[in-house]
Amino acid sequence: MRIHLIDIAHARSGDKGDTANVGVIARKEEYYPLLVKYLTVECVKSHFAGITLGGVERYELPNLHALNFLLHRSLGGGGTQSLKHDAQGKTLSGAMLRMELDIDEHVVLERVHHV
Amino acid sequence: MPGQADRRCFGDMTRVMKETVRIASGQGFWGDLLNAPLDQVRKGPVDYLVMDYLAEVTMSILQKQKRNDPALGYAKDLVPLMQELLPFVLDRGVRVITNGGGVNPVACRDAIFAAARKAGLKGLRIGVVLGDDILSRIDDLGAHNIPLRNMETGEELASVRNCLLSANVYFGAGPIAEALRLGAQIVITGRTTDTGLTLAPMMHEFGWAADDWNRIAAGTIAGHILECGAQASGGNFSADWRSVLDLAHVGFPIAEASPSGDIVITKHPGTGGLVSVQTVKEQLLYEIGDPSRYITPDCIADFTSVRLQPDGPNRVRMTGVRGNAPTDSYKVSMSHLDGYSAFGSLTYSWPEALEKAEAADRIVRTRLADLGLVLDEVRTEFLGYNACHGPLAPKPETVNEVVLRVGVRSKDYTAVERFGKEIAPLVLTGPPGVTGFAGGRPKPSEVVAYWPALIPKSAVTPAVIVEEL
Numbered sequence: 311m312r313i314h315l316i317d318i319a320h321a322r323s324g325d326k327g328d329t330a331n332v333g334v335i336a337r338k339e340e341y342y343p344l345l346v347k348y349l350t351v352e353c354v355k356s357h358f359a360g361i362t363l364g365g366v367e368r369y370e371l372p373n374l375h376a377l378n379f380l381l382h383r384s385l386g387g388g389g390t391q392s393l394k395h396d397a398q399g400k401t402l403s404g405a406m407l408r409m410e411l412d413i414d415e416h417v418v419l420e421r422v423h424h425v
Numbered sequence: 426m427p428g429q430a431d432r433r434c435f436g437d438m439t440r441v442m443k444e445t446v447r448i449a450s451g452q453g454f455w456g457d458l459l460n461a462p463l464d465q466v467r468k469g470p471v472d473y474l475v476m477d478y479l480a481e482v483t484m485s486i487l488q489k490q491k492r493n494d495p496a497l498g499y500a501k502d503l504v505p506l507m508q509e510l511l512p513f514v515l516d517r518g519v520r521v522i523t524n525g526g527g528v529n530p531v532a533c534r535d536a537i538f539a540a541a542r543k544a545g546l547k548g549l550r551i552g553v554v555l556g557d558d559i560l561s562r563i564d565d566l567g568a569h570n571i572p573l574r575n576m577e578t579g580e581e582l583a584s585v586r587n588c589l590l591s592a593n594v595y596f597g598a599g600p601i602a603e604a605l606r607l608g609a610q611i612v613i614t615g616r617t618t619d620t621g622l623t624l625a626p627m628m629h630e631f632g633w634a635a636d637d638w639n640r641i642a643a644g645t646i647a648g649h650i651l652e653c654g655a656q657a658s659g660g661n662f663s664a665d666w667r668s669v670l671d672l673a674h675v676g677f678p679i680a681e682a683s684p685s686g687d688i689v690i691t692k693h694p695g696t697g698g699l700v701s702v703q704t705v706k707e708q709l710l711y712e713i714g715d716p717s718r719y720i721t722p723d724c725i726a727d728f729t730s731v732r733l734q735p736d737g738p739n740r741v742r743m744t745g746v747r748g749n750a751p752t753d754s755y756k757v758s759m760s761h762l763d764g765y766s767a768f769g770s771l772t773y774s775w776p777e778a779l780e781k782a783e784a785a786d787r788i789v790r791t792r793l794a795d796l797g798l799v800l801d802e803v804r805t806e807f808l809g810y811n812a813c814h815g816p817l818a819p820k821p822e823t824v825n826e827v828v829l830r831v832g833v834r835s836k837d838y839t840a841v842e843r844f845g846k847e848i849a850p851l852v853l854t855g856p857p858g859v860t861g862f863a864g865g866r867p868k869p870s871e872v873v874a875y876w877p878a879l880i881p882k883s884a885v886t887p888a889v890i891v892e893e894l
Contacts, residue, residue, distance in 0.1 A: 333710020
């Protein structure tokens, strides 16, 4: 089935220099394996094509049912050097959550969020 | 009420250890809700109020203010705020910890002393933490084989040496805990880690050893949860923002710490906002790198060890935190001048708002090219369409209005200034239906670049001074 990431996760993003971090958190514990399986470095890198000019790193936090992504060279130089309106990558969490995923599993979504 | 039971004389070493200490976040950044610190001391019991004022580039602004006036260089908002907080400090024993001393903690202390004196108050003890400002020592450090290379790019400092604006070492909780031990009711620091502000009172109250890594890490992670103010208590909550009630009166987070290192995150009853496992998780994930190695001067905290459980309404219990010994370096936050930038914007309206804004962008870029200006970057964004998600934003079939926003950056001041004169003419020389040009020509502003580096801990010594009025 095809889902939006926002159906199964919430997120927060911020900056460290020219690197953005996006924390993606499963809305329910049982969604966490889906994040681990489908939200790969490769698919995040291709999702952020044109925004993320550097590499992507992924870290797992099974205790929080969350993944942390580092998106390098994503903020136009970062800090006050950046000419971006969103120089601190505050809205990249939403940009992540709009991703569509084709998953093999069938999940019952409690409600469709925002889309 | 927790934390209120055994008020004691400051500096009394024979006191009984508290079972819980309530540490309240008062500011998440310089510019945060002005009433928040006062609400924290008025709306319920707290033992400590911690306030973070310093972002990465704040020090350069403060350094500039200090150059113009040696009595400045700290967060000026602190003085009127402290005037209102002083009764709570002196009468109720709330202790205040802040890094708002910027590049001049002594001047900040003196301004607060002056205000207290004016109000006829006595017996106020303020501690300052000094030694983080190494701007005047840069060449000396270089001569002693401490190169302060950019830790992200590896570049040599020489390339920016002549345009350095500030250089500050990030100290941890240790010097603050020392000031508390010496009886300070208010502790004012310069560049201190946000997490150290919250960890220090736990070390002081519970006598945690500096190498008790698991507890030190627990206090550090509590500090990370508190350091952005209401972002842990319902602000900016993406899981379900509609479920957060009364954000107008949002309660800032409070860490209720116990000697074991178990910590409850909560807020005052009757305030707005929300403290839930989800709100705390979002803040835990904010601005971190490798979660198993969150490096501070105090420890390396392991975020993958954190256990969160609901503990009643607006209460989340954090247990199980593990940590390890820190590195032998401090991080240094430096800033340097890196040219100039300016932004111009115009609003285009229906019909064909976006198409017209795009045409205006092409026109202005052609004119900039014709002028032969040397610009390092020209960036165009369309607010209302793609400023936030860039290429991920679906192009709308029609929008009523869109804001064309053009930014430029250059080492050449005159080029940036000239760009500022190319926006307004579009009103009469570009596509129709345009408005929103007010406030004059965009002015060049200085670009302050960030230069992170490492310094051996042995090369810097924090100094703690506590004085009484």
